[in-house]
Amino acid sequence: MTEPRRLRVLLLAHSFNSLTQRLFAQLRGSRHKVSLELDISDSVTEEAVVLFRPDVVLAPFLKRRITESVWRQHLCLVVHPGVPGDRGPSSLDRAILRGELRWGVTVLQATGEFDAGPVWASESFEMRAGTKASLYRNEVTACAVAAVQQCLRRLERGEEAPALPAEAHTGQFWPLLRQTERAIDWSRDDTATVLRKIRSADGAPGLAGSLFGKPCHFFDAHDATAAARELPGAAGDVVARRAHALLRKTVDGGVWIGHACVAPDPSDEPPLKLPAAEIFAEFTARLPDLPVPLSRDPSQWDELRYREIGPQGARVGVLTFDFYNGAMSSRQCGRLLDALREVRTRDTRVLVLAGGADFFSNGIHLNTIEAEGQRAGGSAADASLRNIEAIDDVVLEILTMTERLTVAALRGNAGAGGVFLALSADEAWAHPGVVLNAHYKNMGNLYGSEYWTYVLPRRLGAQRARELTQARLPQLAGDAAEDGFLDACFGDDAASFFDRAMQRAQALAGSPGYEEQLARKQRRRAIEESEKPLAAYREEELAQMRRNFYGFDPSYHVARYHFVHKLAHAWTPRHLALHRTEPPR
Structure with a gap:
């Protein structure tokens, strides 16, 4: 042949x-x-x-x-x-x-x-x-x-x-398609129509409209009918907030608008896509806050959700953190850290870190960092360091979770710090359609943190870890599994993968060898901590990051500006x- x-x-x-x-x-x-x-x-x-x-x-x-x-x-x-x-x-x-x-x-x-x-x-x-x-x-x-x-x-x-x-x-x-062809008529459009119109323009160019009298574009919309029916207000009114999102009434319910982009003043920097409640903070402070429990019915939207599956004595916890575009701001990292500490109190044997449906995680939130740099008296360098410290806290919580086994189940792509967040779990699984970008260098030669100098060499060895991070190339999940970077790659798509991942997690929780596997994890963590504490890895990484943020080379800040404003490439x-x-x- x-x-x-x-x-x-x-x-x-x-x-x-x-x-x-x-x-x-x-x-x-x-x-x-x-x-x-x-x-x-x-x-x-x-x-x-x-x-x-x-x-x-x-x-x-x-x-x-x-x-x-x-x-x-x-x-x-x-x-x-x-x-x-x-x-x-x-x-x-x-x-x-x-x-x-x-x-x-x-x-x-x-x-x-x-x-x-x-x-x-x-x-x-x-x-x-x-x-x-x-x-x-x-x-x-x-x-x-x-x-x-x-x-x-x-x-x-x-x-x-x-x-x-x-x-x-x-x-x-x-x-x-013109914006007039999908404009929302808040006095007539029902929730399904409003969601369809916003979704048709997400992630670009966004749906043109206005909030609090300011022209803007909407993104990241979710059904808020369950919450809106309990609140007074007319269709089109903004009546509540939750996390970063604003609830806007429709004729039959409501929608959560998670992100927005305000039309620029000619004298301002180009607009950024940012959390809606943060953009309009001066107007939203007086709105009722509608938090929901971490464990709840899925009809009540929030970025974070926890549930448990499996029989008593072999329970599996599943923590979803569906952050828009996979970006994790300091605030979101803080919420995730609180959620991790809450679920650690549950009587489960395995914790599945489910990330989001489209992205597991892409690391720190460059848009909110850029916005902080644009504010009077603000500092993008300070915001960058706060964000890195916050995501490091999340990774540390997972790395030190020695009382149970942890699994990262990647339904979507992951990049930069989000990859190493996944690798902080005991096992990392994905389906063949997942693309990983396990490097930071494209962002102005950024060194990176998230304990990557600890988690990556453990899996690949020092030389292969160095090659992977220097190459700056995307990697398919199947190739990553063959390389030892991931522990498993299976399923035909995200849905079939996640169903099988839940089955595998339950099998792991009920395995006769569970206790010995957990004991091995605890022994290894204790040995590695005695050889070199996690705090040492973190401080070494942050020392390099401080040079990126505050040093004489502005490459990171230039690259971040180009990225968030989607400037055309010169080469x-x-x-x-x-x-x-x-x-x-």
Whole structure:
């Protein structure tokens, strides 16, 4: 049998987003030669093609068309988050607004007409009640990977685009969705409609509206009907707060609005997406606070929730911390620390750290840090140190939880400190779709904390730990499990993974060898503490971090500013643009 040829694949993307990272890692693991060029300008793209000489240019995430000089000379395949025949830049937004039951992903060949070239592959999925960003990170990404792999297999065999029905190649072009097309009418829209409209614009551009008379954009919305029905007020009124969110009444209930972005004053810094209650603190101080217990019915939304499963004597606690975009501010770290201390009082044998549905964790909250630096008398350096200390406290609580076994169950991606938060558990599990970024260097050469100098070498050894953190590349969960970085990788998707994770956690809690496994954990912790205390690791890491925050090199602060304001890249990082570091072919 003839060995399939190895393809040279040039990824062309607006940014190194979650889908692009997944494809980058997936295709590299499939024998292909993969390089990336960010879509900075036509001339840069032309240069990259000359240097790399790809078999195919693959565009998973673009905001403008591929230049004609490239698509006429090279096969260019574009990943479109829509079904065959759908055309336009707001495909997923419109599908959510229309209430589509099924949607899909199409890979088509770039031509002179937008989204109208030959269709090479398509995949479909069932829609769920999630945000645009969540659907993109999960269903769209999974379908895109499958469709791209179909295309590459055809190319390996020397095939061209398959013959598909005419409607797959044509269709109505829908322009960029305007804010007026999804504007909320608070006097008429019910809760389901309000949620659908906000979710169609989350995470970008957000839904335009106003709060307390200030123009802003809404994000991070959740059903608040259970709480709203108990409160007086008219539809459109903001009537309560919980954690970082504000409750706004609808005609039949209410919604929690978790994050917002205030329209800028021309003299101000660009606006930041921030917790809604913090942005409008001067107005919300007088609103009733509606806290809920950590253990509660899931219809009552909050970022943190705890439940228990399994029989008496083999109970499993499950702690969910679903922080928006996986970012953990000092306040959120404090809440998580309190929750961990509360659940330690429960009679359980295993604690599952479930993170969030879309992200396990991405570490410290760069947006709130940047906002602190913009305030009069504020200091981004001080805010950064407070945030690092707060997340270190969370990790320390888990590392010293020697009275039970702990498991990190990663349903979504994890990055930077969020990865090492997961590794602080005794076992770390994930499903094959999870992407890990176990490094800090992309954020202005940040050294990192979260006890990573303790937890990572324990798993991989000092040399492999150093290689992983220096490489700055995304890693698939399957590869991480083979490497020993994770303890297990299983399941077809996040839902099937989590069901099986709960079963495995219960089996662990009821295992005949549980007591001996727990005793080994306690002995190892005691030995390692005597050899080098955790406090020493923490202080060594923080000494390096203080240099990042307060030292003469401003790289971290510059990188953070660029990240939170989503500024366009001036060049492609050389660890991704292999064609700019390797000798020409």
